[in-house]
Amino acid sequence: MRFHVPLKLSKSRTLKITITTLTLCTLLAIGYNYTHLLLPAELNNGETPVKVMQEPPFQNTSKTNLYHDKRKGNDVLLTLVRNTEIDQIVKTIENFENNFNSKYHYDWWFMNDEDFTQEFQERVEDAVSGRTKFIKIPEELWSYPDYIDRKKADASRKAYSDANIMYGDSESYRFMCRFNSGMFYKIPELENIEYYWRIEPGTKFNCEITYDVFQYMRKYNKLYAFNMALQEDVRTIPTLWNATMEFLEKNPRAISENNLAGFVSDDHSNSYNLCHFWSNFEIASTEFFKSPVYETYFDFLDHKGGFFYERWGDAPVHTLAVSLMLPANRVHFVANTGYYHKPNRDCPPNDELRDALHCQCNPHNDFTWHKYSCVHKFFSLQNLVRPDSLEHISMVYPTIFDTIMNPKN
DSSP states (O other), X not given: OOOOOOOOOOHHHHHHHHHHHXXXXXXXXXXXXXXXXXXXXXXXSSSOOOOSOSSOSOOOOOSOOXXXXXXXXXXXXXXXXXXXXXXXXXXXXXXXXXXXXXXHOOOEEEEESSOOOHHHHHHHHHHOSSOEEEEEOOGGGSSOOTTSOXXXXXXXXXXXXXXXXXXXXXXXXXXXXXXXXXXXXXSGGGTTOOEEEEOOTTOEXXXXXXXOHHHHHHHTTOOEEESOEEEOOGXXXXXXXXXXXXXXXXXXXXXXXXXXXXXXXXXXXXXXXXXXXXXXXXXXXXXXXXXXXXXXXXXXXXXXXXHHHSOOOHHHHHHHHHHHHSOGGGEEEXXXXXXXXXXXXXXXXXXXXXXXXXXXXXXXGOOTTSXXXXXXXXXXXXXXXXXXXXXXXXXXXXXXXXXXXXXXX
């Protein structure tokens, strides 16, 4: 679906635009590859490795690599967590280690707006097979920017609380959503991190993940990955879509060709259908979020004040950016992980596939392919085969199929 931002031009401007069109088209043709996100050219869908690129998608300028294994990039598991959530995160770590990280030993970094306790650090270090890092978030990344009207923000929280909207009265929740939307990658410790895998306390992975997802994304030049998608509560984001359209009207070159606009709008950009990637599971390139187009978009939203005057979440913000500003084939769906985050869970519907992945879940509780899930839209929009059986996986994801049939010990 080609995405168009409706533009209203006055008659007085029409002649001027007509005169300059040829010149602008020439300049755009010359400058397109540089201005378009400052990211590599588009690739084909599926498992098509990068063949035509002048340089790798990532060039780590740091003199220090995180891992002795040179095949690995500077990729980490990343968790925002409080000291009081120690029991939940330890259970999540043990579960994730059992189903993925015990094979790959990626470092796991933890962020908190307060100092981590000694008990927290010791228990977590004992559970993680890789190394750990404990990061205190700088206050300027977890607070109000100067341009926010505090009284207006206070009144908004009260109104949201009176309306019984989840986290409506929470100030810290709004700090968190703003932080996850456009601040986390600015932490000094993350300066040289290339990919991160966001994992939240209390989540579970009830199937074995048989392939190195970081390496898969790097090999096939994916910049964003998700595994659940659903609709947002419209009451939390009443002006987010219009703000995004305003930004794109002012910055039309931010819109990617062959994007996922049909994932977020069913009526050619007139409205938001509320579908979003559930970002509590998120694997992404920091380079996308550090790109000029995303930084400009986030700054525009931040000055609108919707993180505080409404209750904008990082999930719809990331989704709108990824869906409209990246080519569709740069987005990867991480299927069949048995992921659980209250209240939703993933569970492969196919018996043979569940057995092969040693899943411990009930397919009758699966939300991934439920009629209220937005995942099916991601596949139907691109005419992609759903990875919901071993046969289908073998057809379109042969690399992943091979790891399922020949798992790494």
